[in-house]
Amino acid sequence: xxxxxxxxxxxxxxxxxxxxxxxxxxxxxxxxxxxxxxxxxxxxxxxxxxxxxxxxxxxxxxxxxxxxxxxxxxxxxxxxxxxxxxxxxxxxxxxxxxxxxxxxxxxxxxxxxxxxxxxxxxxxxxxxxxxxxxxxxxxxxxxxxxxxxxxxxxxxxxxxx
Amino acid sequence: xxxxxxxxxxxxxxxxxxxxxxxxxxxxxxxxxxxxxxxxxxxxxxxxxxxxxxxxxxxxxxxxxxxxxxxxxxxxxxxxxxxxxxxxxxxxxxxxxxxxxxxxxxxxxxxxxxxxxxxxxxxxxxxxxxxxxxxxxxxxxxxxxxxxxxxxxxxxxxxxx
DNA sequence: ATGAGAATCAACTGAATCCGCACAGAGGAC
DNA sequence: GTCCTCTGTGCGGATTCAGTTGATTCTCAT
Numbered sequence: 001x002x003x004x005x006x007x008x009x010x011x012x013x014x015x016x017x018x019x020x021x022x023x024x025x026x027x028x029x030x031x032x033x034x035x036x037x038x039x040x041x042x043x044x045x046x047x048x049x050x051x052x053x054x055x056x057x058x059x060x061x062x063x064x065x066x067x068x069x070x071x072x073x074x075x076x077x078x079x080x081x082x083x084x085x086x087x088x089x090x091x092x093x094x095x096x097x098x099x100x101x102x103x104x105x106x107x108x109x110x111x112x113x114x115x116x117x118x119x120x121x122x123x124x125x126x127x128x129x130x131x132x133x134x135x136x137x138x139x140x141x142x143x144x145x146x147x148x149x150x151x152x153x154x155x156x157x158x159x160x161x
Numbered sequence: 162x163x164x165x166x167x168x169x170x171x172x173x174x175x176x177x178x179x180x181x182x183x184x185x186x187x188x189x190x191x192x193x194x195x196x197x198x199x200x201x202x203x204x205x206x207x208x209x210x211x212x213x214x215x216x217x218x219x220x221x222x223x224x225x226x227x228x229x230x231x232x233x234x235x236x237x238x239x240x241x242x243x244x245x246x247x248x249x250x251x252x253x254x255x256x257x258x259x260x261x262x263x264x265x266x267x268x269x270x271x272x273x274x275x276x277x278x279x280x281x282x283x284x285x286x287x288x289x290x291x292x293x294x295x296x297x298x299x300x301x302x303x304x305x306x307x308x309x310x311x312x313x314x315x316x317x318x319x320x321x322x
Numbered sequence: 323a324t325g326a327g328a329a330t331c332a333a334c335t336g337a338a339t340c341c342g343c344a345c346a347g348a349g350g351a352c
Numbered sequence: 353g354t355c356c357t358c359t360g361t362g363c364g365g366a367t368t369c370a371g372t373t374g375a376t377t378c379t380c381a382t
Contacts, residue, residue: 161235
């Protein structure tokens with residue numbers, strides 16, 4: 001499962017004051033908390049909270065969604081794939097964007113150029129995807145598969161600094 | 162009308178029938194969508210949707226939260242750490258649960274035993290954490306660091322199967 | 323300093339939503 | 353058959369949402 005929002009190049013950012021951060025912290029714990037309840041605890045009116053939340057979502061700072069357990073939804077297999085690329089990494093990343101099986105994609109420094117998290121219905125589905133989609137890309141020199149055995153921890157309420 | 166359908170259409174996977182899956186799909190796109198709006202689109206009353214959502218959250222199938230961009234909140238560095246362990250992997254996993262810096266922790270099969278995603282405020286913070294916390298654990302034989310350069314893709318609305 | 327313009331907030335109101343509860347029907351166990 | 357549980361529905365009243373308005377603050381160039 002994905003871990004954080006893509007760092008959109010935030011043109012107008014750094015403008016997160018304490019109030020907005022406090023609002024975010026509340027919503028990191030309960031995404032359906034009412035605006036007025038948030039307002040009371042951070043010291044703003046309901047309308048002000050609503051406006052700020054709307055702006056935070058609009059600008060890509062946060063997103064309020066249902067995060068689900070893949071197993072419960074019928075996705076039996078998950079894995080991380082380390083990918084080594086020859087040439088332009090961004091081109092490969094762009095190409096991988098389109099795949100439904102990929103829910104998390106990050107460019108890294110280290111012995112892999114890309115880390116790709118995939119969600120599949122079955123072993124067959126997973127193996128087929130890795131072999132026929134990932135490894136068939138010319139620029140992909142090597143891949144290494146890390147099958148998930150147990151998802152131990154996953155949190156979104158990392159607060160603010 | 163809720164059930165009564167003859168056979169295959171009420172296909173159950175685990176505990177989730179088609180109605181609950183439809184509810185989940187809606188909330189994967191907008192975690193604050195109103196119960197009555199969801200009810201209209203999936204064919205249930207508002208109260209029934211409310212009850213199901215409550216049950217889904219209670220049972221750990223999903224969670225409705227604000228997912229945030231770490232950069233906007235002052236976390237400048239993210240990385241994945243591959244960890245090789247000697248002995249009981251679960252013990253190490255349990256120990257790692259407590260760290261605030263770790264937002265994602267999974268047991269894997271492959272050349273790493275654990276994959277650990279960490280979120281830090283700075284390079285110093287990150288390096289200190291890896292050296293003094295992760296690598297200082299006896300059972301940790303080896304670690305490999307993959308610094309994040311660019312978070313390319315991140316999705317939560319993978320639907321259901 | 324001062325004024326224009328933008329941004330943000332509080333207050334207000336009707337409409338929509340949430341929430342708790344009582345009741346009904348289906349299915350299972352005995 | 354009865355009893356029990358689970359789930360859905362309907363219906364109130366309380367709460368919240370959404371949109372507008374006017375006041376206040378902030379910025380910045382004059």
